[in-house]
Amino acid sequence: MEKLANPEMARAMLEQEPLLNLLAPFGVSADAFAVVAGSVELLLGLLVISGALPQVVAILMAVPFTATLALFGATEFLGHLPLYGVLLSFLVLGSLEETSHSLSGLRRRAGVPTH
Structure with missing residues (x-):
């Protein structure tokens, strides 16, 4: 930005x-x-x-951050390391049913069974 x-x-x-x-x-x-x-x-x-579509956003964000590693090397990797951790947590936590709803901001409807 x-x-x-x-x-x-x-x-x-x-x-x-x-x-x-x-x-x-x-x-x-x-x-x-x-x-x-x-x-x-x-x-x-x-x-x-x-919090919308955490896994999709993580993958989309990882593309440019990873692509610039070829130009800027270790400095770029170390600078973006915290971001890689956040993106990884979005991928992992977005895969779990119990956390995917809270990450995406979706509310569970009353009376709808969960698995």
Whole structure:
């Protein structure tokens, strides 16, 4: 989300590492890509806060965080290590019936049997 808050920083990063702009082959400028990437980060963050679809969000978030390891290596891994732990907990706890409802914010209806 820092891409939306600090577009100059995002532009500088994309100039330093042009491979990060995945939409460059389609003619998308660094500034436009920063807005798109920042908007996606904001959306995923809101989904995390809402608790909706925890497993899907965890998988979607893991893709860019893992992909950037090829460019930035161990520094990137160590910086995102706490996030990997949270994503792993979303995957595991979202699989358990007793925790999936609380993670997703769904309420159980009265009279509906649980397994």
